[in-house]
Structure formats: structure tokens, C-alpha cells
Amino acid sequence: MRILEVEHYAxxxxxxxxxxxxxxxxxxxFSLKQGQFLLVSGTxxxxxxxxxxxxxxxxxPTGGRALYHSLHGLIDLARAADIDIALLRQEEIGFVTQFxxxxxxxSAIELVAEPLLATGMALNEAEGEAGELLExxxxxxxxxxxxxxxFSGGEQQKVNLARALIHPRRLLLLDEPTASLDAQTRAALVxxxxxxxxxxxxxxxxxxxxxxxxxxxDTELALGNKTGVAGYPKVEEVYVxx
Amino acid sequence: xxxxxxxxxxxxxxxxxxxxxPLLLARGMVKHYGAVTAVAGVDVTVYPGEVLGIxxxxxxxxxxxxxxxxLEEEPDEGEYYLxxxxxxxxxxxxxxxxxxxxxxxxxxxxxYQYPHLGLxxxxxxxxxxxxxxxxxxxxxxxxxxxxxxxxxxxxxFPLERMDDLPCHLSGGMQQRxxxxxxMALKPQLLLLDEPTSGLDVSVQALVLDTLKRxxxxxxxxxxxxxxxxxxxxxxxxxxxxxxxxxxxxxxLSDQVLEDPQEAYTQQLVHAKx
Ligand SMILES: Nc1ncnc2c1ncn2[C@@H]1O[C@H](COP(=O)(O)OP(=O)(O)OP(=O)(O)O)[C@@H](O)[C@H]1O
Ligand SMILES: Nc1ncnc2c1ncn2[C@@H]1O[C@H](COP(=O)(O)OP(=O)(O)O)[C@@H](O)[C@H]1O
Ligand SMILES: [Mg+2]
Ligand SMILES: [Mg+2]
Numbered sequence: 001m002r003i004l005e006v007e008h009y010a011x012x013x014x015x016x017x018x019x020x021x022x023x024x025x026x027x028x029x030f031s032l033k034q035g036q037f038l039l040v041s042g043t044x045x046x047x048x049x050x051x052x053x054x055x056x057x058x059x060x061p062t063g064g065r066a067l068y069h070s071l072h073g074l075i076d077l078a079r080a081a082d083i084d085i086a087l088l089r090q091e092e093i094g095f096v097t098q099f100x101x102x103x104x105x106x107s108a109i110e111l112v113a114e115p116l117l118a119t120g121m122a123l124n125e126a127e128g129e130a131g132e133l134l135e136x137x138x139x140x141x142x143x144x145x146x147x148x149x150x151f152s153g154g155e156q157q158k159v160n161l162a163r164a165l166i167h168p169r170r171l172l173l174l175d176e177p178t179a180s181l182d183a184q185t186r187a188a189l190v191x192x193x194x195x196x197x198x199x200x201x202x203x204x205x206x207x208x209x210x211x212x213x214x215x216x217x218d219t220e221l222a223l224g225n226k227t228g229v230a231g232y233p234k235v236e237e238v239y240v241x242x
Numbered sequence: 243x244x245x246x247x248x249x250x251x252x253x254x255x256x257x258x259x260x261x262x263x264p265l266l267l268a269r270g271m272v273k274h275y276g277a278v279t280a281v282a283g284v285d286v287t288v289y290p291g292e293v294l295g296i297x298x299x300x301x302x303x304x305x306x307x308x309x310x311x312x313l314e315e316e317p318d319e320g321e322y323y324l325x326x327x328x329x330x331x332x333x334x335x336x337x338x339x340x341x342x343x344x345x346x347x348x349x350x351x352x353x354y355q356y357p358h359l360g361l362x363x364x365x366x367x368x369x370x371x372x373x374x375x376x377x378x379x380x381x382x383x384x385x386x387x388x389x390x391x392x393x394x395x396x397x398x399f400p401l402e403r404m405d406d407l408p409c410h411l412s413g414g415m416q417q418r419x420x421x422x423x424x425m426a427l428k429p430q431l432l433l434l435d436e437p438t439s440g441l442d443v444s445v446q447a448l449v450l451d452t453l454k455r456x457x458x459x460x461x462x463x464x465x466x467x468x469x470x471x472x473x474x475x476x477x478x479x480x481x482x483x484x485x486x487x488x489x490x491x492x493x494l495s496d497q498v499l500e501d502p503q504e505a506y507t508q509q510l511v512h513a514k515x
Contacts (some may be wrong), residue, residue, distance in 0.1 A: 016505035072259040
């Protein structure tokens with residue numbers, strides 16, 4: 001079943017003090033089914049992160065639409081009311097970045113269990129699942145009750161991934177989640193993504209080492225600069241792998 | 243004065259997915275002080291359990307708006323509804339003084355920037371909290387004392403100081419007393435006017451952390467005014483940007499901070515980075 005239909009999506013940033021518009025991408029059209037994995041590729045600055053952020057609505061897209069088939073009904077992510085987007089972020093759409101936003105006096109396990117608690121799960125059960133996932137990402141159990149503010153970059157990233165992936169979403173947006181991870185953790189992450197895919201989670205991801213997720217990719221969206229027009233990215237091709 | 247408008251700004255759809263009704267709905271709020279228009283036609287919508295941030299330079303009308311929402315002052319124009327049993331379809335600006343007082347005691351809590359606005363400096367800290375319980379009809383001393391100490395400890399106030407006068411406490415402790423007092427009767431709506439602005443940065447972080455915990459535990463609906471974008475990022479789900487009495491931009495907090503649309507908001511955000 002279709003979960004997302006993006007049509008003529010466009011984003012430009014209007015920088016008032018420069019009196020200038022920066023084009024991030026223009027006229028993107030693609031669609032995604034449940035359980036499908038779309039790999040977004042392109043050079044630095046081609047608009048990969050901007051596309052993901054426009055779908056999550058951290059950025060406001062400036063053109064086109066993104067019809068999302070929510071469990072609550074069909075909705076255009078480009079124009080949906082903020083409160084509807086907030087609801088979707090809580091229940092259906094997840095974003096995984098490279099960076100954890102640790103909070104003072106909130107332990108690793110609390111951070112990871114939080115999304116489950118928000119769904120009404122009991123504390124014991126939520127912390128149990130949180131521990132299992134942290135373990136699979138290789139975070140030492142003696143760190144679970146500690147505050148991630150002092151963790152190493154890689155340790156923070158393990159907490160971040162566990163938090164972002166613990167509660168199954170229907171659509172996951174992944175922006176280079178493997179950066180700063182060791183090989184073992186990367187493998188654990190790919191394992192988790194494969195499991196989520198089996199649960200019919202649709203994913204759109206940017207990967208620094210696309211080889212890591214080769215097995216999971218169904219389609220690819222290549223963003224790129226059109227020859228001759230510097231700073232004016234266009235979609236080059238959308239093709240289906242196999 | 244016309245609203246500052248951006249002709250390119252995308253107009254969003256009405257809510258479609260959410261099934262809950264807003265807790266708070268204010269429309270066309272206007273407040274003049276003599277020749278000054280402090281609030282110039284402001285609409286506010288807040289859903290249950292949401293945290294709405296209000297930012298803007300000083301003098302933009304944030305505190306004035308909050309006083310209107312606290313039913314503390316009367317606007318010159320506007321309509322104001324809270325989805326609370328018994329009041330759901332009443333324009334609160336039209337209710338009589340008795341009901342207005344009842345609303346302010348039982349359903350709305352407020353924390354002011356300056357503790358002297360929110361606390362009685364001649365009552366002890368626990369006395370300040372207990373006063374709210376007395377207003378709600380509690381008469382038994384031991385019950386009040388127990389409740390006050392639970393509320394103070396939920397605000398992470400050091401209980402060994404509960405019999406001190408607020409003027410002998412640090413700024414952070416005074417704000418915790420205000421918070422305990424505001425939450426005493428489990429209000430549906432908590433209004434916070436620059437609750438951490440007068441505090442040292444390190445104390446600020448602790449008070450913010452307390453607010454965040456309290457919100458997570460009680461799911462109380464919050465409107466927080468702050469000129470500190472870091473505070474807004476930490477606490478608020480959505481933000482309203484005010485300038486000269488108008489709301490010039492609203493959006494999800496991360497969106498307003500990372501992709502501000504208006505020239506003024508871009509300045510505000512970039513000045514803080
Ligand atoms: N918040 C923003 N404000 C203004 N311009 C932005 C903003 N975010 C991104 N851009 C611009 O949009 C374009 C696309 O950036 P984006 O971050 O999406 O690229 P990317 O493909 O993710 O690059 P990388 O491979 O380096 O991560 C760039 O020109 C960038 O400078
Ligand atoms: N009680 C009052 N009497 C007269 N003028 C007032 C009063 N309260 C606020 N104002 C004026 O209304 C405008 C908005 O003030 P305020 O709401 O305090 O702004 P903010 O909280 O955003 O800094 C300012 O010009 C201020 O001087
Ligand atoms: Mg990027
Ligand atoms: Mg003020």
C-alpha cells in the first residue's frame with residue numbers, strides 16, 4: 001500500500017537580510033509504499049537533508065505536495081496544520097539524525113524509554129525494552145543509568161539511535177545515522193532497520209556509506225547539480241533497484 | 243498599525259487529523275494602555291497538553307497578553323474560551339467576577355518573572371502554597387501542610403526551607419515556590435512569564451529542568467513567555483513570535499528556529515546563534 005506520494009516538491013530559503021533566495025531542490029516527484037526503503041543520494045549541498053527536513057516539517061517546503069497516508073486519514077505534509085504534524089511526529093513519523101540532544105539529569109535509559117512511555121506503556125516494560133535495544137547497540141550496561149551529557153560521541157549516538165528506533169513508526173527519515181559509528185554498531189543498526197522493514201516501516205534515508213544498507217534499498221533518488229547551472233540542483237533520475 | 247506580512251508565506255490547512263478540541267481559544271484580543279496598543283488583535287489556540295512558547299523583543303506585548311489570558315486584566319476587544327467543564331461555551335471575558343475568580347483559583351496557574359508579583363513576601367513559603375488550598379476551601383492544618391510540602395517537593399524546592407520567608411530565599415527557590423503555588427490546585431492551564439529570566443544561567447537550567455519534569459508528569463497545558471530561544475527550544479512544542487502587539491509568525495518550535503520565515507524572526511534567531 002502507498003504511504004507517501006511526493007509531487008513537484010520544492011524548497012527555497014528566503015534569506016531576507018541578503019535579499020536572496022537559496023534553492024535547495026526543485027520539482028521532486030516520487031512515491032513510497034509501506035515497507036519500502038528509498039535511498040537519497042547526491043553531492044554535498046544537493047538538498048538531501050533539506051528534503052528529509054521538509055517532510056518532517058522542520059523546514060517549510062515552498063512548493064508541491066507530499067500526500068501521506070496516515071492512520072488518521074490522508075494529509076498533505078507540506079500544508080498540514082502544525083498540530084497535525086505534532087501528532088504525526090508523536091505517532092507515525094520518526095526522524096533519525098546523527099546527533100543526540102541530551103538533557104541534564106535524564107539518564108540514557110530514561111531517554112530511550114521515553115517514546116514508549118508516551119504511548120502509555122508501563123515503566124518496567126519500557127525500560128526493559130530500552131535496555132535490550134541499548135544492549136544490541138553495544139552500550140555498556142553500567143552506562144544505562146548515567147547521564148549522556150558526558151558520553152563520547154559514539155556512545156551518545158547509540159543512545160540517540162535507540163531512542164529514535166525503539167517505537168516502531170510507519171515512516172522513518174534517516175539522515176546519515178551511521179556517521180561516527182564503529183563497524184559493529186553499524187551492523188546492529190542495519191539489523192534493526194531490516195527488522196523495521198519487515199514490520200512494514202517505510203524509510204527514506206541518506207547514508208554516508210550506502211554499502212551498509214545495500215540489501216535494504218528498494219529505490220534510489222539521486223539529487224544532483226544540473227550541469228552548467230551551479231547551485232541549482234535537479235533530480236537526475238529515480239530508478240528502481242531490481 | 244498593520245501586521246507585518248510576508249506575501250510569500252505559506253498558509254497552512256486547518257487541523258484535520260487531531261480529534262481533540264483546543265483547551266484554549268482566544269480571538270482578536272486587543273489591549274490599549276492609553277495611547278499604547280500593547281496587544282493588537284491576537285489569536286491564540288492551544289491544545290491540551292501542549293506547550294506554547296511566546297517570543298519577541300521587550301515591549302512586544304507578551305506579558306500584557308498573558309495578563310489577559312490570566313483574566314487579570316480586561317481586554318478592550320476579544321473572545322476567550324477555555325474548554326473546562328462548566329465553561330466550555332462561555333466567552334470568559336463576559337463571565338461575572340465570582341466565576342472569574344473561581345477560574346483563576348481552580349483552573350489557571352501563573353508564574354511571574356518577578357517573584358514579588360506572585361508571592362506574599364510576609365507569608366512563609368509553605369504559607370504561600372497553603373493560601374491557594376485555603377481559597378479552595380481546605381481548612382485542616384495538617385492536610386494543608388502535607389499538601390504544601392508535597393507540592394514544594396514536586397517543584398524541587400528544598401523542604402528544610404519551607405518555613406522561610408520568600409525574601410530570604412534565592413531567586414531560583416522563589417520561582418520554585420511560585421511554581422508550587424501555581425500548581426497547587428492542579429490547574430488545566432499554566433502561564434509562565436519569563437520564569438527563568440532573572441536567574442543565573444546554571445540555576446536557569448535547573449528550573450527549566452523542573453518545569454520539563456513537571457510537564458511530563460502532569461501533562462499540564464503551558465504557555466511560556468520568554469525572550470530566550472534556548473528556553474523555547476527546550477520546552478515548547480509550538481512558538482508564536484510577537485512584535486509590536488501582533489503575532490507575526492507561528493510554527494512548530496524547531497521549524498521557527500531553523501527555518502524562520504519573517505525577516506524579523508530571522509534576525510531574532512540569528513542574533514542568538
Ligand atoms: N536552514 C537553512 N537555511 C538556509 N539555507 C539552508 C538551510 N539548510 C540548508 N540550506 C541550504 O540548502 C542547500 C542544501 O543543503 P542540505 O543540507 O540539504 O544538503 P545535503 O545534500 O544534505 O548536503 P550534505 O551532503 O553536506 O549533508 C545548501 O545550499 C544549504 O546551504
Ligand atoms: N500596566 C500598564 N500600563 C501602561 N502601559 C503598559 C502597561 N503594561 C504594559 N504596558 C505597555 O504595553 C506594551 C507591551 O508591554 P509588555 O506586555 O509588558 O511587553 P513584553 O512583556 O513583551 O515585554 C509596552 O509598550 C508597555 O510599556
Ligand atoms: Mg546533509
Ligand atoms: Mg514582559
